[in-house]
Amino acid sequence: MEENLDYPIREIPDLPLEESTEEEIVKKIEQAQELTKKVRIPKLTVLKWVRFPQTLDFSQPFRAVIMGTTGSGKSALVETLATKSDQYNNGEGKIIDIFASRDLENLAWCRHEQYKDDVLLIHGNDVKLSCEWHTKKIGDMTLKDYQEHKVILSVPVFYSSLEDEWKSIAKMTGILQQRTSYDRHKVWFVAVREGSSLLYSRIGVGDSQGVAKNKFVYAIREFRHSGCAIGVDILRFTGLDVEVRSLADFLFLKAHGLEGLADELRWVYAYYDLFVDIMRQPEWAFIIATKKGGLGHGNFQLPYIHKGTHEDFLTLFNIEIKYGDKINYADKGNNHTSDFEHVDIMKVRIAKGIGTAAIAKGGTFDIDGKTMTLQKRSGRTVYQQILKHNQDIDTSGSCHICKRLDQQEQSTTRDPAVNS
Numbered sequence: 311m312e313e314n315l316d317y318p319i320r321e322i323p324d325l326p327l328e329e330s331t332e333e334e335i336v337k338k339i340e341q342a343q344e345l346t347k348k349v350r351i352p353k354l355t356v357l358k359w360v361r362f363p364q365t366l367d368f369s370q371p372f373r374a375v376i377m378g379t380t381g382s383g384k385s386a387l388v389e390t391l392a393t394k395s396d397q398y399n400n401g402e403g404k405i406i407d408i409f410a411s412r413d414l415e416n417l418a419w420c421r422h423e424q425y426k427d428d429v430l431l432i433h434g435n436d437v438k439l440s441c442e443w444h445t446k447k448i449g450d451m452t453l454k455d456y457q458e459h460k461v462i463l464s465v466p467v468f469y470s471s472l473e474d475e476w477k478s479i480a481k482m483t484g485i486l487q488q489r490t491s492y493d494r495h496k497v498w499f500v501a502v503r504e505g506s507s508l509l510y511s512r513i514g515v516g517d518s519q520g521v522a523k524n525k526f527v528y529a530i531r532e533f534r535h536s537g538c539a540i541g542v543d544i545l546r547f548t549g550l551d552v553e554v555r556s557l558a559d560f561l562f563l564k565a566h567g568l569e570g571l572a573d574e575l576r577w578v579y580a581y582y583d584l585f586v587d588i589m590r591q592p593e594w595a596f597i598i599a600t601k602k603g604g605l606g607h608g609n610f611q612l613p614y615i616h617k618g619t620h621e622d623f624l625t626l627f628n629i630e631i632k633y634g635d636k637i638n639y640a641d642k643g644n645n646h647t648s649d650f651e652h653v654d655i656m657k658v659r660i661a662k663g664i665g666t667a668a669i670a671k672g673g674t675f676d677i678d679g680k681t682m683t684l685q686k687r688s689g690r691t692v693y694q695q696i697l698k699h700n701q702d703i704d705t706s707g708s709c710h711i712c713k714r715l716d717q718q719e720q721s722t723t724r725d726p727a728v729n730s
C-alpha cells in the first residue's frame with residue numbers, strides 16, 4: 311500500500327457541497343458550466359496513478375463503465391467521455407445517445423455549440439415531432455442516418471409506449487452493427503445512460519424488452535468491431551452486471567453508498583478509504599481502475615450542456631410531441647386487447663381496487679352506478695394492461711390509451727398497487 315499520495319483524492323480542490331444553500335449550488339454549477347463553455351471540451355484528468363500509470367487513449371473503441379450511487383455524477387462523466395472520444399477522433403467522431411434515461415437528459419446535446427446543428431432525433435412510427443432538429447421515424451432508419459449526422463438521439467418520450475421504445479432500441483443497436491468497417495479516427499461513441507434499468511428492470515412488456523436487452527449485452531461485447539466506443543452508466547452493483555463490468559477497459563468508480571464496493575473490488579480499499587474517498591467523493595472526482603491494472607484518481611469538468619434538475623428540455627428546445635391517435639379496436643382477433651377493454655380494466659381496477667385474478671374472471675362490475683361487462687382474460691393479460699398504463703404515466707405523464715379515449719382523469723391516475 312502506498313502511503314502519502316502526493317495528491318490524495320480528499321484534497322482535490324473542492325467547493326464543499328455539504329452545507330451549501332441551494333443558491334450556492336446553482337451558482338457553483340453555473341460557474342462550472344461557464345468554464346467548460348470556454349474550453350469546449352471538458353477536461354478529464356487523472357491526478358495520480360497509485361498503481362501502473364497509463365496514458366488514457368480515447369481514440370480507440372474503448373469500453374468505459376461508470377458505477378456509482380444516484381446523483382454521483384455518472385451521466386455527466388458519460389457526457390465528458392463522449393466529447394473526449396470526439397476530440398481524440400479529431401472531431402470526426404459521433405455521439406449516439408439512444409439508451410436514454412427517463413428525464414430527457416440526453417437532449418442536452420441540442421445546446422452544444424458545436425453539435426447542435428447536426429442532431430438527429432429518432433422517434434416512434436406513430437409519433438410526430440415538431441421542432442427545428444432533424445427527425446426520423448424508427449421505421450425509416452438506416453445506417454445512413456448514423457453516417458449523416460453528428461449526434462443521434464432517441465428519447466423515451468418520443469414513443470407512445472415503452473414497448474415501442476424497446477423495439478426501437480433493438481433496431482438502432484442492430485443497425486449500428488451493420489457498420490462492419492471503419493477508418494481510424496472515426497470512432498463513434500455510444501452512451502448508455504442508466505444501463506442498470508435497461509439490464510435489470512423486470513418490467514414485463516412482452517418480448518421486445520428481452521430482445522433489446524440481449525442485443526445490448528451483445529453490443530457491449532461486439533461494438534468495437536463496428537468502431538464504437540461505449541460509455542455505460544450503472545447505478546447498483548449486482549452480480550448480474552459482472553458480464554458488463556468485466557469487459558470494461560476503464561472502470562470509473564464514483565461515490566458509492568453504504569453498501570460500499572462489490573466484493574471483487576475490495577482490493578481498492580488498500581489504496582482508497584471507503585468513508586472518505588468513496589462514500590464522500592465529490593461529483594467531479596472519480597477513481598479509475600483499468601483493464602491493464604492501473605489504479606488512480608482524478609477529476610473532470612461538468613459539461614455545460616448537462617441537464618439541471620429544474621430544466622424542462624421540451625420547452626427549452628421547443629419540441630412538440632404528438633402521439634398517434636389511432637384507436638386500437640383489437641380487430642386482429644380476440645387475443646388482442648382493444649383500447650376500450652384497456653380503459654374498462656383500468657376503470658374497474660382504479661375505482662374498485664379489485665385484484666387482477668378477480669378482473670381476469672370477467673363478468674359484470676358496478677362502477678359509478680353503471681354496469682360494466684368485462685370478458686374473461688388471463689391474469690397475465692390484465693396485469694400487463696395495468697403495467698402498460700402505469701409505465702406510460704411514468705414515462706410521459708399520462709396513459710396514451712386512456713387519453714385517446716378521452717379518459718382524462720384516469721389517464722393520469724396510476725394504479726398504486728403495481729410498480730413498474
Ligand SMILES: Nc1ncnc2c1ncn2[C@@H]1O[C@H](COP(=O)(O)OP(=O)(O)OP(=O)(O)O)[C@@H](O)[C@H]1O
Pocket residue numbers: 339342378379380381382383384385386387543545593594595610611612613616617618619
Ligand atoms: N464534474 C462535475 N463538476 C461539478 N458538478 C458536477 C460534476 N459532475 C456532476 N456534477 C453535479 O452533480 C449532479 C448530478 O450529476 P449526474 O446527473 O451526472 O449524476 P448521476 O449519477 O447520473 O445521477 P442519477 O443517478 O440521478 O442519474 C449534476 O447535476 C451536477 O450538479
Ligand SMILES: [Mg+2]
Pocket residue numbers: 384385386411503504543
Ligand atoms: Mg444519470
Ligand SMILES: [Zn+2]
Pocket residue numbers: 652653656698699709710711712713720721
Ligand atoms: Zn390507461
